[in-house]
Amino acid sequence: MNLKIIQKLKMCLKTVLLIALLFVPYSLFAHQPVLNEFESTENNPYIIKSPEISKAIFSTLIGYPHYYQISSSVKFRFYAGITTPRIEDCDFHQRFAFSILNG
Numbered sequence: 392m393n394l395k396i397i398q399k400l401k402m403c404l405k406t407v408l409l410i411a412l413l414f415v416p417y418s419l420f421a422h423q424p425v426l427n428e429f430e431s432t433e434n435n436p437y438i439i440k441s442p443e444i445s446k447a448i449f450s451t452l453i454g455y456p457h458y459y460q461i462s463s464s465v466k467f468r469f470y471a472g473i474t475t476p477r478i479e480d481c482d483f484h485q486r487f488a489f490s491i492l493n494g
Contacts, residue, residue: 422447427457436460443467452487 427450431437436458439446443465450457461469473487 424449426450431458433458442469 422445425446425448427437427448429437433456437448437460439448439459439461442461442463448459471489471491473489475487
């Protein structure tokens, strides 16, 4: 093939790739942030909508448990974790835990 044709094909391919990347939603690359200010209880849990979409739920734990409810007709992988800030002279970061209740 002619060198000019190969260079034009490479340039076209790069352009198409760049345009395709612009149309990919950025939400695919990160968790959706959710600020939970809802006071959830065992009988009135915070409902997580569309759990198959990854979320990072931010909340303040102030001495009582938070309850979340997840249900979906779509199969999805479940991951849960707790991260806490390290506060000088505070041992509470070692007391956080979560339980998964099936019911």
